[in-house]
Amino acid sequence: MAVPTSQKGPSAVTQKLVVIGNGMAGARTVEEILARNGDFAVTMFGDEPYGNYNRIMLSNLLAGVETEEGIFLNDLAWYRDNGITLNAGVKIERIDAAAKTVHDSNGVATPYDKLIIATGSYSWTPPMKNVHNPKRGYHQGVFAFRTLDDTRGMIRYARDHERAVVIGGGLLGLEAARGLQNHVSHVTLLHAMGHLMERQLDPKAGQMLQASVEGKLGIKVITNAMTTEILGKDRVTGVKLADGTVIECDVVVIAAGIRPNTEMVANSGLPVERGIVVDDQMRVEGQSDIYSVGECAQHRGSLYGLVAPLWDQAKVLADHITGTTDVAYTGSKLHTKLKVAGIDVASMGLIAPEHDEDEVIVYNEPKKGVYKQLIIREDVLVGATLVGDNSKAASLIQHFDRGTPLPEERSELIFDIGGPAGEQSPEEMPDDTQVCNCNGVSKGAICGVVAGGCGTVSGVMDKTRAGKGCGTCKPLVQRIVEWANGGAAEEDPAASWYVPGVPMPKPELMAAIRKYELKSVSSVFAKLVPGQKEDAKSKMGLASLLKMMWADEYVDERDARFINDRVHANIQRDGTFSVVPQMKGGVTTPAQLRKIAEVAEKYDVPMVKLTGGQRIDLLGVPKEQLPAMWADLDMPSGYAYAKSFRTVKTCVGSDFCRFGVGDSTALGIAIEERFQGLEGPGKMKLAVTGCPRNCAEAYVKDLGVVAIDGGRWEIYVGGAAGAHIRKGDLLATVDSAEEVIRLTGRFLQYYRENANWLERTYSFVPRIGIDRIREIVIDDADGIAAALDAAVEEAVQAYKDPWKERAEPATPGQFRTSLPLTVLPQVPVRS
Amino acid sequence: MTIAAVAKTILGPLSDIPFGEGRTYAVGDDMIAIFRLRDGSLRAVSAVCPHKGGPLADGQIDNSVVVCPLHLFAWDLSTGCSQSGQPSIDVYPVRVDDGQIVLGE
Numbered sequence: 056m057a058v059p060t061s062q063k064g065p066s067a068v069t070q071k072l073v074v075i076g077n078g079m080a081g082a083r084t085v086e087e088i089l090a091r092n093g094d095f096a097v098t099m100f101g102d103e104p105y106g107n108y109n110r111i112m113l114s115n116l117l118a119g120v121e122t123e124e125g126i127f128l129n130d131l132a133w134y135r136d137n138g139i140t141l142n143a144g145v146k147i148e149r150i151d152a153a154a155k156t157v158h159d160s161n162g163v164a165t166p167y168d169k170l171i172i173a174t175g176s177y178s179w180t181p182p183m184k185n186v187h188n189p190k191r192g193y194h195q196g197v198f199a200f201r202t203l204d205d206t207r208g209m210i211r212y213a214r215d216h217e218r219a220v221v222i223g224g225g226l227l228g229l230e231a232a233r234g235l236q237n238h239v240s241h242v243t244l245l246h247a248m249g250h251l252m253e254r255q256l257d258p259k260a261g262q263m264l265q266a267s268v269e270g271k272l273g274i275k276v277i278t279n280a281m282t283t284e285i286l287g288k289d290r291v292t293g294v295k296l297a298d299g300t301v302i303e304c305d306v307v308v309i310a311a312g313i314r315p316n317t318e319m320v321a322n323s324g325l326p327v328e329r330g331i332v333v334d335d336q337m338r339v340e341g342q343s344d345i346y347s348v349g350e351c352a353q354h355r356g357s358l359y360g361l362v363a364p365l366w367d368q369a370k371v372l373a374d375h376i377t378g379t380t381d382v383a384y385t386g387s388k389l390h391t392k393l394k395v396a397g398i399d400v401a402s403m404g405l406i407a408p409e410h411d412e413d414e415v416i417v418y419n420e421p422k423k424g425v426y427k428q429l430i431i432r433e434d435v436l437v438g439a440t441l442v443g444d445n446s447k448a449a450s451l452i453q454h455f456d457r458g459t460p461l462p463e464e465r466s467e468l469i470f471d472i473g474g475p476a477g478e479q480s481p482e483e484m485p486d487d488t489q490v491c492n493c494n495g496v497s498k499g500a501i502c503g504v505v506a507g508g509c510g511t512v513s514g515v516m517d518k519t520r521a522g523k524g525c526g527t528c529k530p531l532v533q534r535i536v537e538w539a540n541g542g543a544a545e546e547d548p549a550a551s552w553y554v555p556g557v558p559m560p561k562p563e564l565m566a567a568i569r570k571y572e573l574k575s576v577s578s579v580f581a582k583l584v585p586g587q588k589e590d591a592k593s594k595m596g597l598a599s600l601l602k603m604m605w606a607d608e609y610v611d612e613r614d615a616r617f618i619n620d621r622v623h624a625n626i627q628r629d630g631t632f633s634v635v636p637q638m639k640g641g642v643t644t645p646a647q648l649r650k651i652a653e654v655a656e657k658y659d660v661p662m663v664k665l666t667g668g669q670r671i672d673l674l675g676v677p678k679e680q681l682p683a684m685w686a687d688l689d690m691p692s693g694y695a696y697a698k699s700f701r702t703v704k705t706c707v708g709s710d711f712c713r714f715g716v717g718d719s720t721a722l723g724i725a726i727e728e729r730f731q732g733l734e735g736p737g738k739m740k741l742a743v744t745g746c747p748r749n750c751a752e753a754y755v756k757d758l759g760v761v762a763i764d765g766g767r768w769e770i771y772v773g774g775a776a777g778a779h780i781r782k783g784d785l786l787a788t789v790d791s792a793e794e795v796i797r798l799t800g801r802f803l804q805y806y807r808e809n810a811n812w813l814e815r816t817y818s819f820v821p822r823i824g825i826d827r828i829r830e831i832v833i834d835d836a837d838g839i840a841a842a843l844d845a846a847v848e849e850a851v852q853a854y855k856d857p858w859k860e861r862a863e864p865a866t867p868g869q870f871r872t873s874l875p876l877t878v879l880p881q882v883p884v885r886s
Numbered sequence: 887m888t889i890a891a892v893a894k895t896i897l898g899p900l901s902d903i904p905f906g907e908g909r910t911y912a913v914g915d916d917m918i919a920i921f922r923l924r925d926g927s928l929r930a931v932s933a934v935c936p937h938k939g940g941p942l943a944d945g946q947i948d949n950s951v952v953v954c955p956l957h958l959f960a961w962d963l964s965t966g967c968s969q970s971g972q973p974s975i976d977v978y979p980v981r982v983d984d985g986q987i988v989l990g991e
Binding site for chain 1: 890900901903904906907908909910916920924933938939941942943944945946948951952953955956957958959970971972975978984
């Protein structure tokens, strides 16, 4: 059947493009060429008398969860609308490369300028007696599982029968078995190899999958089962195995693998080995006008039977054929993540270690049917197998694909530890699922922005504010953007910059600032940004960095500060501010409490609250009252508003507590005294606890100190108990409080100099690695310890209590109200 | 972009506003945030953030946008358009005359 039409009249220069094969590879390649406005008159030949359907979905059709209409990718109208001549049900019998024509089964010769061979594969039938019937192809009741017609026939026949045997325990066979359960009551799966899916799974994983398939689905599985004969005279009555076993059945489905369709191509004199040999531009070897793509193509010795590599090949082919010649397909790293017969399976790379040095990590929980194996070589993931739990599959695939550095704690690769809850794949999420719980952004909103043309993760985050709250959802936002953008997010060069408005990562930025002696934020924009463009969102990060680098020499421009840093208080939802006086180590006195109480009454403070950092918060204070309150309090600022050293939480330690083994209170006060107000790329919250009972929560602080018996102190770094929960890593165990203070300063300075803007220690420490940090901070392997000590000392000396800035405003109207505007939501006064 | 009509009003001396910062002025029933850009020019916009009522005059600016201090949404100071999918804010004509900030035509 031919559907010749043409809405776009071909011009004189229009080339004739012939495509042999109308399956997923052929049609996708044509789509890619159309998307590039390729000027071709396209003629397609397909064995099957249909448009183009999604072969992967045939198992869903068999299982009754999908309809025939639902699996079509392109119906006949699509061909018509795009001016494609489709010869459906017409087989090409010969290619004449010299004459540039193809000859079809109707005896018609079709000329081409460019030819694409996308003949795909056929279902392979293992040698078995009586499988074929000379009159009708397969014996009655025997089916392959490859095409829509195969599937239709199988459904029709199975409807009136009861016992099915599936030959082949690979992915397709398992899917067929699962689908057949929808139609017959007994399904037996025969697999010639020792375990299921032996190409993707190791024996252990294969056995785990088998147990689930048998236990959960009720499919009987026989491995090492070589089928030798189909029994039954006019119709199937059973199969016979090599060991003589006979299994009674009335339907047999053969899903023993696929082989590339290359016979016609080889007979036409084109190079065929296991598949049609192609180069990196997908051209058939030695042919400048013939391409091949998909399962039939052999690239650098590999054949691909999965859909993702095929998409990559189609893109390269389309680029090349439409004139972009500097493209190359260099092969695909294979990974699959799917439900095999309802059971989660993911597989990538190696299924078994190859060298003695390969690191193998295995988790096995037979009762739940969960198996996870990772193979790591030189700190790169080279293989992973998951059965029964795909929650970490997406991140493993990312590591595998990109070769990204792996966490030191390998267990984090296979479990969610203290991180966000289980990963959900973007395609499975309904559009209205809330992704960002801080800013209320749905999956649909993110996809909308991507559809609107924004393909970078940071761009989407800027536009929607998703991931801009606590940040926990950032990995999920990234996965959704990647998915919505067709598999990969666009590279955002700005991702590595310290701040979005200055195109440099932190080390280069710091080097440039030093080289040109840039001591103010405006001078950084003027010198380092093309076009001298200022950027509001970069000012705060630059101000913090310059203050850290220049200490006393920093030229303070007030507009570079965030409002909190301009008025030394934390802005609240109604535009008022909170006042938190310093209370070192959380220790106070009756006199101090009395003063705070008097101030709270005098200024009619709407709420007085204890903070998590063991201080007192006066909330709801209008901006214009701040200087007067500070004067009345006459206490230093507690810095509860800045990206800086905040507090040192302590327990009562050895003075009163009967368990305390170290004077945590005194040490906490000493640390706070020394590092008060120290700016950094993120907040620094500390704690000192007097014994391992950890009442001051030191294990989950940016830096936490724990007294242990024998007068020693443990120092933990990189802990968190906010949106992200993480136990700190043990940096060192030391003998004296002085040593704790020295190492605290050195670690904090290393963090200040090397962390990205807003990167808290719980990200920074795992990124650098605790071993490396220990080398630098404790062992001084880089020889910078003295410089770190000196730099932090300079910063300590530059400390000035900002609450002294009250007699004279630093700028005109520094404390002038920006409120009241209209009646705003007021925090109710609590009594 | 909405350029709101407003009667000509002298708001006060330019020196009231430091470079790169904003201050709020009450004009009749309207609250208007005036910003003095680092390039010396002025911008006038409605002072209330349409998202959650944040005080825009407390936000950080550059020569094109203001970033609300509460949730960091950004608006173009010349057009009032949001860069992050929020409703627009009003913009007003503003200029300097003899050292005074003059709002309105």
